[in-house]
Amino acid sequence: MIRASGLTVRRGSKVLLDQTEFVVHPGERVGFVGKNGAGKSTLFALLQHEIEADAGTLEVPQGWRMASVKQEIAASNDSAREFVIDGDTHLRALQHERRELSEALENEPERSEALGARIAELESELIEAGAWTSASRAEQLLAGLGFSPNQWSHPVDSFSGGWRMRLALARALMAPSELLLLDEPTNHLDLDAMLWLERWLGSYPGTVLLISHDTEFLDAVAQTILHFDQGKLNRYKGGYQDFVIQRSERLRQTKIAWERQTRETARLQGFIDRFKAKASKAKQAQSRVKALARMELLAPIHAESGIDIRIPSPEEMPDPLLVLDDMQAGYTNDQGVKIPILQNVRLMVRGGDRIGILGVNGAGKSTLVKTLAGELEVQAGSRNASRGLEVGYFAQHQLDMLDLESSPLQHLARIAPQTREQELRNYLGGFGFGGDRVMDKVAPMSGGEKARLALSLIVWQKPNLLLLDEPSNHLDVETREALTTALAEFGGSMLLVSHDRHLLRTTVDRFWIVADGSVQEFDGDLEDYRDWLAEHQANAKKQETSSNATIGAELTSADRKQQKRDEAQERQRTSALKKPIEAKLVKIEKELESIQNQLKTLDMVIADPDLYTDSRRQERVQTLAQHGELTKRHDELEEIWLELQSELESIGMNTNS
Structure with missing residues (x-):
């Protein structure tokens, strides 16, 4: 087992772990949760011997092979398939030795007996290491994480940053291991790849240590939660939902922030009742009510977190806000040629709409949102915006537009120069920038802190239509829950792309689905989407089979008879x-x-x-x-x-x- 005893780690003057003790049993799947900066990634660095503890011990069983996802990927012209196989370093070492011995056998015939004996041993070791199935294993991982077969041979350098992180994840899963360390593995995955990863981890025989801010992913994978709390690691049995119940009860028993908890519970109860009365679709309403009811349990945790995001209500709400009529959307390449991604889109965004956008990776979800936001021009048809439409658009590239040398207060003062400083400070405090933190430079901030700041700047301007593309990426659990509450209370319209199922269940009333170059209303909830996805993939396979059958029709009569016999046996x-x-x-x-x-x-x-x-x-x-x-x-x-x-x-x- 993994055992920590008296473990102490400091970063400058800050104590991350203080005389901490915990154990992880073989085969256990453990989720680590805590605020950003609590020490989760530091603990992973300790396990990988990248840093040393200030005191105490952290023991991992001798002989355990450890696999983890590299955050930086060196430039490489290797194909995606070969890059993933490289994760099995033992196999690659055997293959390298086999090649060297083959060359030596040609050049040194006098050593043929000794070399031949070692080559025979190597052949046996290669079979044991799965050399002959390595390509198919790598392809299964690539397919599960969303890579199409024609991408398997593409060089690593041809993929964008998000897809490279998927390659790094596949490479880590390829490595034979007894201990798997995963730090935010879902950040660059869509919902389909995430579901596949949940199944893969469910069948993984080793020990999994997982850092994730995605609460449903933690619920699906983790059997135990270790919570970073004031320099200690507290153990909770079960997944994230079990952790929430147990921790909430513990906080209630100790009466932490009791008055704030009471106010928070009353506020949450208000919009639970409001949305129960308002929900229009039976299946989605049931899902919504369950998700919102869960928030009562979170009230004491919200009270303790110090993050209380409030999104201002819009000053006016036209209806409809946007009308899409035979719209074609896509990109223009370097030669000026229009590349359509979506065609014949006929949809309407009405005042008060709360829409989740579903679809596999690459289907065109981000293209749709960018076009609605006006960042991409409509290629054909029309995007008709109502007078008074105010769009608030959030996507990950907005983080790159922040001024790294400025503070949160300076950012907000630029867009609200007439507002009193205290009012700006109060507002930013709700997004976790309290006290002197409003004067900190953006440059050293974490991805979650930058996302919070970018979101605060967007919603300050009181948009009546929020377009959100993966808004919860990089956010810790407490901030995700605060954002979920804020979006559930938001009085305007919202379109949301997210792989966070809890966020979708809690904040949207209906779905659009992006598939096969079109966008349609989807009459169902996330469970229905999973079924739709399975059927969609099955139909695609049928079409592929039908195409193969057409090719097979050109066989000779003798070939057909043999084929029929073979097919009957099969x-x-x-x-x-x-x-x-x-x-x-x-x-x-x-x-x-x-x-x-x-x-x-x-x-x-x-x-x-x-x-x-x-x-x-x-x-x-x-x-x-x-x-x-x-x-x-x-x-x-x-x-x-x-x-x-x-x-x-x-x-x-x-x-x-």
Whole structure:
């Protein structure tokens, strides 16, 4: 096991870890949570011997191989596939030695006996190391993380920064290891790649240490939470939701910030009731109510965090705000040729709309948002904006536009020169820049702090339409929760692209889906989207199979007879492989149906406003706890179901090939 004893780490005058003790058991999947700067990444650096502790010990079992994601990728002309295989350093060392010995055998025939013996040993070691399956293993990782087959042979240098980080993640997963360190692995992933990574980690046999601000990802992956709190690491059993419940109860028992908690709970209850009355779609309303009800548990944590984001309400709200009529959107290349990404888009953004934008990576979500924001010109059709439209557009590139030598107060004073300094300070304090922090330079700030500042500058101007492209990237858990609350309360319209499922569930009422060059209304919630995605991918495979069949029609008569015999044998073999998996699927689907019926009953109880009165507090706690346990079991069964479906798919793919 991993064991820390009396572990102390300082950074300058700041004590990150103070006589900390904790253990991590073999095979455990542990999530680390805490504010930015608490010491999470420092702990990973200690484990990798990049820094030394000031006192105490941190022990990792001898012989454990450690894999982690490199944050910096050196320039390389190697293909993406070869770059990922390079993650298996043991395999590469064996291959290198095999090549050298082959060359020596040609040049030194007098040593043929000794060299031949070692080559024979190497061949056995290469088989054991999986040399002959390494390419297919790398391709499976690349496919899971969103790389199309035609990208596998592209050089590393041809990919953008976000895609390079995906390559670095695939390379880390390729490495044989007993200990896997993942620091914000979902920052550059879309929802589909994230779901794939959850399944992959679920089947990983080693120990996983995970830093993530994505609470649903933590819930899906982590079995234990270690929370950084005032220089100590406190252990909580279960995923992030379990941590929230246990920590909230601990804070309640110690009566930390009791008055602030009461005010926060009342404020949250107000918009829970408001949105329950307002929600228009049954399925999305249920999802929304559950997500908002969870926020009552977070009230004491909000009170302690010191971050209280408030987004000003817009001064006017035209309706509709934007009308898209046969719109074509895309980019113009260096030769001036228009490259369309989306075509024939006919949609409307109305006053008060709260829309989540779904779609696989590369489908055109960011293209759509940039076009709506006016950063990209419409290529054809029209984007008709109402008079009085005020857009607030947030994307990661806005962080690069901040003046690194200026302070948060200077940034805000430039756009509000007539406002009193104290009012600016009060406003920035809600975004976590309190006291003297408003005078700190931007340059040394973390990505999360820069994102907070950029967002504060955008919403100061009271937009009536917020366009948000991955706003929670780099934010710690407390800031994400504060942003979620603020967006849920926001009185204007909002379009949101995010891989943070909790954020989507809590803040949007409906979805648009971007796929196959178009944008359509999506009548469903995130669970429906997962099903849609599976069906969409299956249809794509069918089309590919149909195309292959057309090519096969040119076979000779003799070839066809042999092919039919081979296909019959393959069908028998495939059927034998599929039967036990299909039996398991039937059993799981029955249990899922039972749980879904129980959850529907609990949803009706949770949706009852009377449940949130003081007299039913004990019933509320029990109901939410039971709902949490059933939801957790439901998610576990879904993961198993997805894995079994993947096995069936794999059998089908092997049959087709």
